Amino acid sequence: xxxxxxxxxxxxxxxxxxxxxxxxxxxxxxxxxxxxxxxxxxxxxxxxxxxxxxxxxxxxxxxxxxxxxxxxxxxxxxxxxxxxxxxxxxxxxxxxxxxxxxxxxxxxxxxxxxxxxxxxxxxxxxxxxxxxxxxxxxxxxxxxxxxxxxxxxxxxxxxxxxxxxxxxxxxxxxxxxxxxxxxxxxxxxxxxxxxxxxxxxxxxxxxxxxxxxxxxxxxxxxxxxxxxxxxxxx
Amino acid sequence: xxxxxxxxxxxxxxxxxxxxxxxxxxxxxxxxxxxxxxxxxxxxxxxxxxxxxxxxxxxxxxxxxxxxxxxxxxxxxxxxxxxxxxxxxxxxxxxxxxxxxxxxxxxxxxxxxxxxxxxxxxxxxxxxxxxxxxxxxxxxxxxxxxxxxxxxxxxxxxxxxxxxxxxxxxxxxxxxxxxxxxxxxxxxxxxxxxxxxxxxxxxxxxxxxxxxxxxxxxxxxxxxxxxxxxxxxxxxxxxxxxxxxxxxxxxxxxxxxxxxxxxxxxxxxxxxxxxxxxxxxxxxxxxxxxxxxxxxxxxxxxxxxxxxxxxxxxxxxxxxxxxxxxxxxxxxxxxxxxxxxxxxxxxxxxxxxxxxxxxxxxxxxxxxxxxxxxxxxxxxxxxxxxxxxxxxxxxxxxxxxxxxxxxxxxxxxxxxxxxxxxxxxxxxxxxxxxxxxxxxxxxxxxxxxxxxxxxxxxxxxxxxxxxxxxxxxxxxxxxxxxxxxxxxxxxxxxxxxxxxxxxxxxxxxxxxxxxxxxxxxxxxxxxxxxxxxxxxxxxxxxxxxxxxxxxxxxxxxxxxxxxxxxxxxxxxxxxxxxxxxxxxxxxxxxxxxxxxxxxxxxxxxxxxxxxxxxxxxxxxxxxxxxx
Numbered sequence: 001x002x003x004x005x006x007x008x009x010x011x012x013x014x015x016x017x018x019x020x021x022x023x024x025x026x027x028x029x030x031x032x033x034x035x036x037x038x039x040x041x042x043x044x045x046x047x048x049x050x051x052x053x054x055x056x057x058x059x060x061x062x063x064x065x066x067x068x069x070x071x072x073x074x075x076x077x078x079x080x081x082x083x084x085x086x087x088x089x090x091x092x093x094x095x096x097x098x099x100x101x102x103x104x105x106x107x108x109x110x111x112x113x114x115x116x117x118x119x120x121x122x123x124x125x126x127x128x129x130x131x132x133x134x135x136x137x138x139x140x141x142x143x144x145x146x147x148x149x150x151x152x153x154x155x156x157x158x159x160x161x162x163x164x165x166x167x168x169x170x171x172x173x174x175x176x177x178x179x180x181x182x183x184x185x186x187x188x189x190x191x192x193x194x195x196x197x198x199x200x201x202x203x204x205x206x207x208x209x210x211x212x213x214x215x216x217x218x219x220x221x222x223x224x225x226x227x228x229x230x231x232x233x234x
Numbered sequence: 235x236x237x238x239x240x241x242x243x244x245x246x247x248x249x250x251x252x253x254x255x256x257x258x259x260x261x262x263x264x265x266x267x268x269x270x271x272x273x274x275x276x277x278x279x280x281x282x283x284x285x286x287x288x289x290x291x292x293x294x295x296x297x298x299x300x301x302x303x304x305x306x307x308x309x310x311x312x313x314x315x316x317x318x319x320x321x322x323x324x325x326x327x328x329x330x331x332x333x334x335x336x337x338x339x340x341x342x343x344x345x346x347x348x349x350x351x352x353x354x355x356x357x358x359x360x361x362x363x364x365x366x367x368x369x370x371x372x373x374x375x376x377x378x379x380x381x382x383x384x385x386x387x388x389x390x391x392x393x394x395x396x397x398x399x400x401x402x403x404x405x406x407x408x409x410x411x412x413x414x415x416x417x418x419x420x421x422x423x424x425x426x427x428x429x430x431x432x433x434x435x436x437x438x439x440x441x442x443x444x445x446x447x448x449x450x451x452x453x454x455x456x457x458x459x460x461x462x463x464x465x466x467x468x469x470x471x472x473x474x475x476x477x478x479x480x481x482x483x484x485x486x487x488x489x490x491x492x493x494x495x496x497x498x499x500x501x502x503x504x505x506x507x508x509x510x511x512x513x514x515x516x517x518x519x520x521x522x523x524x525x526x527x528x529x530x531x532x533x534x535x536x537x538x539x540x541x542x543x544x545x546x547x548x549x550x551x552x553x554x555x556x557x558x559x560x561x562x563x564x565x566x567x568x569x570x571x572x573x574x575x576x577x578x579x580x581x582x583x584x585x586x587x588x589x590x591x592x593x594x595x596x597x598x599x600x601x602x603x604x605x606x607x608x609x610x611x612x613x614x615x616x617x618x619x620x621x622x623x624x625x626x627x628x629x630x631x632x633x634x635x636x637x638x639x640x641x642x643x644x645x646x647x648x649x650x651x652x653x654x655x656x657x658x659x660x661x662x663x664x665x666x667x668x669x670x671x672x673x674x675x676x677x678x679x680x681x682x683x684x685x686x687x688x689x690x691x692x693x694x695x696x697x698x699x700x701x702x703x704x705x706x707x708x709x710x711x712x713x714x715x716x717x718x719x720x721x722x723x724x725x726x727x728x729x730x731x732x733x734x735x736x737x738x739x740x741x742x743x744x745x746x747x748x749x750x751x752x753x754x755x756x757x758x759x760x761x762x763x764x765x766x767x768x769x770x771x772x773x774x775x776x777x778x779x780x781x782x783x784x785x786x787x788x789x790x791x792x793x794x795x796x797x798x799x800x801x802x803x804x805x806x807x808x809x810x811x812x813x814x815x816x817x818x819x820x821x822x823x824x825x826x827x828x829x830x831x832x833x834x835x836x837x838x839x840x841x842x843x844x845x846x847x848x849x850x851x852x853x854x855x856x857x858x859x860x861x
Contacts, residue, residue, distance in 0.1 A: 049417060075419035087414045089407045099400060100407045101418045151419050 001060070002027050002155050002186040003048070003079075008057035010047045017043045018210045021057075023188075025155065030177070030187040032201035032218075034194065034232055040210040041190035042084050045157045049081045050074050061155070062108075078106050080153030084160045084190075088140045088147075090133030094124055097132055097143055101150035109154035110183040117146040120176055138169035145176065155186040162196045174199050194232055198222075206231045236370035245489030246482065247378035247447075250385035251440040253481035255458055256465040257392060257474045258436035264409040264472040265429045267328055268320065269647060272335040273437050274459030275342035280308045280438025281450045282346050285357045288445065297361035305439035312434030316427050319823065324426070326830040328647075329593055333783050336776060337822030339455060344816035346452045357445030377446050384443075388436075389478050396474075405429055409472060460658065460772065464503055467651040468510050470520020479518060501662040504655045508640065511652050515644050537790050539712050555697055559690035567689040568761070569805055574696035575757045577797045578703045580781035582750035584793030585707045587782055589716055590743040591723030592642070595650040596657025597778050599637070600630040600748035602770030604755025606664060609677040609765040619683040623756050630752020631745060633660065638744030642737050654772070661770040676766035680759045696757055703750050704794060710746060711790060719743050777804075784825060786832025795834050 001024050008021040018040050025031045035041050047055045050071040059067040066074045075081065089097050098114055105111045118125035121142040127135065132143065141161060148156060161177070162170050177200045181187060191197040197204060197218075204221050206214035208231050214221065221228065259273045287300030315338065323331055363380055366373040396402035408415045408425055416422050441454075448454075465484050469476030484503050491499040516522050540548065558570055583597045607629025611622035637656040644652055664671045671677065681687065686695050710716050721729040722736040729736055759765050768774065777800070785796025803821065807814040829836045 051413065051417065071413075071416045072419050072421045075417060081417050083414070083417065087411055089410050089414070091410055092403065092407055096403045096406075099403050100415060100420070102400075103419050147418065 001025070002029070002062065003188065004058075004060045005044075005048065006058040008044070008047055008055065008059065010043055010052045010056075011054040012043075012052070016210070018047060018055075021207070021210070021212055023205050023212060023215070025186050025188050028181075028184055028186055029203065030181050030189065030201045032197035032204040033188060033190040033207060034192070034197060034204050035190070035207040036192060036232065039207045041207060042159055043210075044207065045081065045083075045159050045188075045190060048074075048157060049079065075151065075153075076103065078109055078152070078154040080148040080151050080156040082144050082148045082156065082158045082161065084163065086137075086140045086144045088132035088135070088143055091131060093129050093131055094135075094143060095128045097147050098150050101147035103151040106152045106154060109152050110185060111152055112149045114150075117149060120149075120179060121146055121172075123172075138165050138172075141165060141169070141173070142176070149180070149185075153185065155188070156180065158187060158189040160190050160192065162191065162193050170196065192232070194228065236372045240369060240372040240374055241489050241493065242486065243374055243378060243382060245486040246385070247381040248488070249478075249481040249485035250381040250388075251444050252458075252461060252465055252485055253385050253478050254388060254436045254440035254443075256462045256469070256477040256481055257388070258433035258440075259462055260466050260469075260472055260474060260477050261392075261405075261436075262430055262433035263466070263647075265405055265412070266320070266324065266426050268324075268331045268335070269328070269650075270335050270433070271332055271459065272315070272338040272342070273433070273462065274455035274457075275339040276308055276312060276434045276437040277441035277458050278346060278450075278452070278455040279311065279342060280304050280441030281357075281445055281454065282350050282355075282441075283307055283438075284442030284445050285350070285355050285450050288358050292358075294361040297358060301439070301442040304442040305435050308438035308441075309431045309435035312438075313427055313431050316430040319827070320430070321423065321426075322827050323830065326826070327787070329587075329779070329783060329787065330826050330830055333780060334823050334826040336780070337819040337826070339459075340815040340819030340822070342819075343452055343455065344813045344819070348813070348816075350450075350452075352452065354449040354451045356449050360446040363446075381443065385478065385481075389474065392474050401428070456772070460654075461503075463651055463654060464507050466517070467648065467655075468507050468517055470517025471647060472521075473517065473519040476517055476519030501659045501666075504659045504662070507655045508652065508659070511644065511648065511655075512640055515648055537711070539708070552697075552701060556694065559693060564689040567693040569802070571689075571693045571696040571757075571761055572805070573798055573801045574693070574700040575754050575761060576777075576781065576801045577700045577794050578754035578757070579751055580778050580785070580793040580797035581700075581704050581707055581791065582747045582754065583778045584782045584785065584787070584791070584796075585711065585750070586743060586747035588787050588789070588792075589711045589723070590719050590740060590747070592645070592740060592744070593650050593779075594641075594653040594747075594775075595779070596653035596655070596772075596775050597747070597751055598770050598772070598774035599653075599657035599660045600633055600751035601755040601758070601774065601778075602664070602765075602767075603633045603660065603748075604630040604752025605759040605765045605769045606671065606677070606755075607752065608756040608759040609680050612680050613677055619686065619760070623753075623760075626756030626759065627749050627752035630755060631749040633752075634745045634748025638741050638748065642740040642744060654775070657770060657772070657775055661767055661772075664767040664770055671767070674767065676764050678764045680765060681763050682760045686760070692761065696761070699753060699757060703753060704791060707746070707750065708791060715739070715742070780822060784822075784832055786835030786838070788831065789834045789838060792832050792834035796832065799833060 004024040006022050008018055009016070010018040021044055023033070033041050033044065043052060046052045048059055050069060055067070057067065058065065061074070061077060061079050064077070066077065089100065092100070095114065098117065123139055124142055124146060132140065135143065145158070145161070161173055165173065174196070177187065181200070189197065189201060201218060203217050205212050206227065213231060214227050255273060255277050259270055262268060262270050284301050284304035287304050288297050291300055319334060320331070323334055360377045363376040366375045367379065396406060404415065404420055404425055408422065412422060461484065465480045466477055468483065469480030487503050487506060491502040495502060510518060559567060562570070579601050583594060587593050604626045608622045608626030611617040611625035617625060637653070641649055641652050641656065665673055682692055686692050718729070718734045718739050722734060722739050726736050755769060758769065781796040781800045782793045783796070784800055785792030785794065804814065804818055807817055811817060831839065
């Protein structure tokens, strides 16, 4: 098992956000975490990478317990994280942004170089020297993913990669994610867009108010319109 | 003409060391968000260590090697400080870090006296650069020319490091978003430590390079830190090029100010700083800070007025204090009156900081204006005491009206720096306008009238005014005005969206705080019988800050306890030990590390242990915001 989460509870101050969240991602698998705004998707991700101070439960990555490790150590271990808000370093150029994410290659994960990433995201290749602050939203989203891939992760947590992007860019994003998957990167992708999730993932969890309320394959989810309507429809 | 050229070159030479210190401060602030008050102390340590090393090892190698070794040794000390002290307090609100580094400065001041004695030390001249160059009949020291070259050289080297190395890229990234850098697998701890080491190295190098030009004294830290604050604020915090430009500007202003405006030479620099901040609030080459995420703790523990039981406890405490004259001697009563006055002063700053969210670094200006106003009223207008006690605070109000208007246009660190500059302007006026203020000799003979002259009477007067002032500030805090002020503090945008004029509300708070501080100053003038420029000085402003933070900035009235503890402790320490700064500094550092919520805040959470253990854990952990 690549990633396995059990009994994850998280708090922001006095507010209890996640309740006994459990999920897992197998080697080479792409899993979607679906849910509405504020359901707890981002908090789940932030808890896994150690950005939420108050969390309890068991989080195993490649068989090691990472629930007490600091963020940088978790990421150094090969667990890449792409945050929802993109968080590009706006003062740094595209190449410098990539440099911040660079880590030594890993045996159990595909190796990425700057040139390979420029092939994956051709738009970025044309603006190597441009500061991150002068890029469009879609370009920034590509740069965040590329930046995380520079760390040669074996698993990537992608927080709402399609949010706020034009349909054309979303198409490119699907392409890129499928390439990552083909290369052997395991993926956990949070989404509100069921259509997008269906294109890239094998299985899905649905989270609502901090609790996992559905788990199954995409086919199983499609067979349950009641669940879809109750937890995902607007 | 040649004279002016030489004067210009002297200015450039001074700019070099100012730039080194300022760039170090800027780099450290950029990444760690710590305004390192102790930066002047590291500068001073560099000079002292270099003095010892260059005295022991003679010759060119001894001199230049000694300078470099001194900077490296002090940088190693800086690393220790970062690992042992700062690492524990990165998560606490930024003012506490400033306070801790101020405590450190106090300690270092006494430590250098312990190690090197209280006298000024004159270092050796620079090996190989002892001579001077003749320039149309004027002499330019060769060493100055060396410094003039050194400044741009260091600027270029720093630029290369930050643009061309991986470390530099990581530092620039961390300057913008520390958490994201960690989320990309970079160990922030070592990044912070290395940045701190570089910053301290630059400061210590500047101090070491200063020994052929200036005597080494144990007061050089505060002098340089004020100049450096001015430089980084004019240049823009976090901008190294800005620090260079501003260092040159400030040094040239100093060099030519003496010639052209000898009367206002000291304040010239501060006037320029205030002008720059008003036109470009983030400095010449700086940029706007991202809005600071507020501590959720403020909303978790809502303020409320005292319950009836607490009111009774306060009344008992007041009666106990009021009964002091029945069993205490005159000295104790004088100390008691002084403490009551500082309660007024600290409470006024606390109102501005806690309720208003505006951390002023120059609050002594309004305290001092109140004191000077009272002295003028007595000495120049011949007013009776009661009238003078009203006239004095009006001076404080007047100062707050003018300075507050400009200051509330800014926020955060820049607000702090601008208030510091204004306070320094007022101090300079008091210091230099000898005809009116007596300058350094002060105004003497401001004694209370018969009805208040005896120690018990003056104590009761001070106590009564303190109680009224604190009660008034509490009423303001829980009034609709206070709610509007707190709304502006917590979320300027949302407050504005519901029709609150944030700037005007903050300005009003500034006026209230300034007036109340002025009341304290007026009483202080009568307590001491005299007024000196010290009442406007930076040390007094810092004292007030310490009192507020010691009491607990997130509490409603913590400053009262902070003022009592701090003032009593410092008066007692001065009488007990020669090394009061060392003990006081260590005490401040200890408080920040062990009780970052202040005395009252800590007691408060002990009191409410049961429902809020969760909250405590979370305040101690990293600060988050919910989705």
